[in-house]
Amino acid sequence: MRFLVLGGTSFLSKHIAHDAVARGHEVVCAARGQSGSVPEGARLLVLDRDEPGAIKALAGERFDAVVDVATGALGWVLDAIEVLADRARHWTFVSSINAYTDTATRGQTTDAAVCEPVLDTKHYDLTELTVERYGGTKVASENAVRERLGNDRTFVVRPGIISGPGDQMDRFGYWTARFARGGQTVVPDTPHQPIQHIDVRDLAAWIVTAAEQRLTGTYDAVGPVLELGPALREAAELVGAADLQLVPIAPETLLEAGINPWGGPRSLPLWLPVEKHGLVAHDPTAALRAGLEPRSLADTVHSALLDEHARGLDRPRAAGLTSVEEQALLEHTGISAFDRR
């Protein structure tokens, strides 16, 4: 088969290109080449989607499968379908769990209400994207693909947390790297909080299989719902340094100290306030029945750790606490030593 990956130089899209090449498909990646290289065996077509008309470099080409990971850029999606819709047999659009309006209710399926579409075609980068704009642009992008390609060619996946090697958001990887560094390690004292992730390799494999099998429809691309406390403990036991001590701190104390939930700077990644628990507790049944095969947490943790070692355990990160911030938090709360739990 002939694949076009709009991306292919970084995390999910690169894994998709890698998986497709490994299965013997011809793979063209269209990107600027700024985030990295394409996998060996794939061809990079250098193209900047912010440049008007750039996508026309692909005019006249035919593809069995197109995969688009556009974020915050309805204009990119519209341009791509204008040029390629009549020449593609199958189209995957990677959306997000943020497409849904209700972040509190657990067990939601794709029947749940989605955000109002944001029809602004300007490209917003991650620093400019509010959650509402992110979700609304994903919904508008999904709708545009469905309308132009039709339900018989459109596959939409809505992932939550994507974990595994190469993660640029650092939400999952923060924990493996932090546990590996050892010492007193602050964790949120929210043991029963739900959490859900999908390993990037499993999501990539499913997207390639979906294209091969011409699978269509809209799916929450999520793994089983776990509890945050036991999940973090399992990861700590798998990778933790000998002197690792987990120090659970109550959410109210963390908020008082200006620690952010979920991700980004000065955060405890994956921790979420109660009103957001629904975001990480969607019903995975439909995706699992349609062929998504999540690997074990242990496998993801091991691979993420290898990746973290390769990139440097002490590197600056997009999410989490720095050592200085964590130490200040421990001193602020008067905590000196805790039993590992």
Ligand SMILES: NC(=O)c1ccc[n+]([C@@H]2O[C@H](COP(=O)([O-])OP(=O)(O)OC[C@H]3O[C@@H](n4cnc5c(N)ncnc54)[C@H](OP(=O)(O)O)[C@@H]3O)[C@@H](O)[C@H]2O)c1
């Ligand atoms: N990461 C998560 O946990 C998560 C969670 C939920 C949903 N998602 C969704 O999953 C998808 C994949 O996310 P990801 O972080 O893994 O992204 P990704 O696959 O790394 O994709 C980004 C790609 O876009 C390309 N790109 C960026 N600017 C471009 C431009 N101006 N012109 C052409 N290409 C450009 C980049 O290549 P160059 O920079 O080389 O051009 C890169 O290959 C996204 O749709 C995201 O919204 C991610």
